[in-house]
Amino acid sequence: MIDIVLLTFLVVVGVAIVRVRNLLAVTMLTGIYSLLVAILFVLLDAVDVALTEAAVGAGLLVILMLATIALTTRKEKVHAARQNAVAFVVVSVTGAALIYATLDMPPFGDPEAPAHVHLSPRFTQDSPEEIGIPNMVTSVLASYRGIDTLGEAVVIFAAAVGVLLVLGTGTVRRRRRSEDDGEEAREQP
Amino acid sequence: MNQYIVLRVVSKLMIPVIMIFALYVQFHGEYSPGGGFQAGIVFTAAFIVYTLLYGLEAAQKAISPAVAHALAAIGVLLFIAFGYASMLLGGNFLEYKVLLPNDQAGETFGIIGIELGVGITVAAVALTLFYSFAGRERR
Numbered sequence: 001m002i003d004i005v006l007l008t009f010l011v012v013v014g015v016a017i018v019r020v021r022n023l024l025a026v027t028m029l030t031g032i033y034s035l036l037v038a039i040l041f042v043l044l045d046a047v048d049v050a051l052t053e054a055a056v057g058a059g060l061l062v063i064l065m066l067a068t069i070a071l072t073t074r075k076e077k078v079h080a081a082r083q084n085a086v087a088f089v090v091v092s093v094t095g096a097a098l099i100y101a102t103l104d105m106p107p108f109g110d111p112e113a114p115a116h117v118h119l120s121p122r123f124t125q126d127s128p129e130e131i132g133i134p135n136m137v138t139s140v141l142a143s144y145r146g147i148d149t150l151g152e153a154v155v156i157f158a159a160a161v162g163v164l165l166v167l168g169t170g171t172v173r174r175r176r177r178s179e180d181d182g183e184e185a186r187e188q189p
Numbered sequence: 190m191n192q193y194i195v196l197r198v199v200s201k202l203m204i205p206v207i208m209i210f211a212l213y214v215q216f217h218g219e220y221s222p223g224g225g226f227q228a229g230i231v232f233t234a235a236f237i238v239y240t241l242l243y244g245l246e247a248a249q250k251a252i253s254p255a256v257a258h259a260l261a262a263i264g265v266l267l268f269i270a271f272g273y274a275s276m277l278l279g280g281n282f283l284e285y286k287v288l289l290p291n292d293q294a295g296e297t298f299g300i301i302g303i304e305l306g307v308g309i310t311v312a313a314v315a316l317t318l319f320y321s322f323a324g325r326e327r328r
Contacts, residue, residue, distance in 0.1 A: 055227055059234045064318060067323050153306065170323060171254050
């Protein structure tokens with residue numbers, strides 16, 4: 001029951017994000033969307049993911065979008081909507097193909113699903129003895145799949161490097177730089 | 190900022206609590222939900238609240254962008270260091286159980302270490318992103 005209510009809310013918020021033109025409101029709605037998804041994750045017993053979704057989606061992402069809006073504009077420019085038949089067909093076919101592909105997946109919660117017949121028992125039964133910590137999510141994340149996690153850390157680091165290259169370091173300067181030299185003058189402090 | 194007494198008092202109450210909670214999420218990740226990634230974001234969230242109230246200049250006095258950049262790299266290097274440490278002790282890359290005589294203790298030690306690396310990287314990267322966005326002037 002609560003699943004249906006939450007999913008309905010998700011759809012409503014999703015449609016609102018597409019329709020609303022005030023970007024400030026859209027940013028708030030994105031935060032709400034993330035919180036709803038986080039609640040759904042809690043209901044699915046994926047508490048670790050829910051914590052991440054709430055912190056990143058509803059916290060950090062909203063702040064970054066607000067900062068971007070402060071730098072640009074609050075109103076979305078409305079372009080004269082041009083109906084494009086080809087685009088519509090491509091989107092429909094891709095969507096239909098994706099939905100068709102989900103039919104191959106095992107039903108939700110199926111105990112005979114491939115992931116549940118050898119991987120899950122292996123981790124849930126052996127990890128407390130092998131690793132010695134109760135939170136299996138952490139064991140899988142940090143030990144069994146350690147190299148994946150290393151990759152993630154490197155990706156996050158690379159993201160910071162990319163943003164630094166594009167946007168600069170954002171160091172606040174006491175002395176205002178002269179207005180005409182624009183892009184540079186943002187070297188390391 | 191001085192005129193908003195409610196915000197000032199509430200923020201002074203909340204920011205330390207949020208930071209302590211971040212450390213709890215970091216170091217209690219083996220027993221409860223959480224880990225380095227979540228802890229890093231929560232820690233930065235506390236810092237962002239501080240910035241929103243007291244300004245970017247005050248925040249950058251506490252943690253300057255250069256320090257944040259260095260910490261982002263240090264976190265990743267800490268992670269990789271644990272990988273090579275286990276190789277030097279005769280295991281595979283990131284095979285923590287060789288780090289300490291007891292297999293379980295070694296695994297736990299390795300996990301805490303790399304989670305700390307992830308936490309430092311995520312906190313520093315999130316802060317760097319925030320500084321980059323917030324420090325840009327409108328043109």
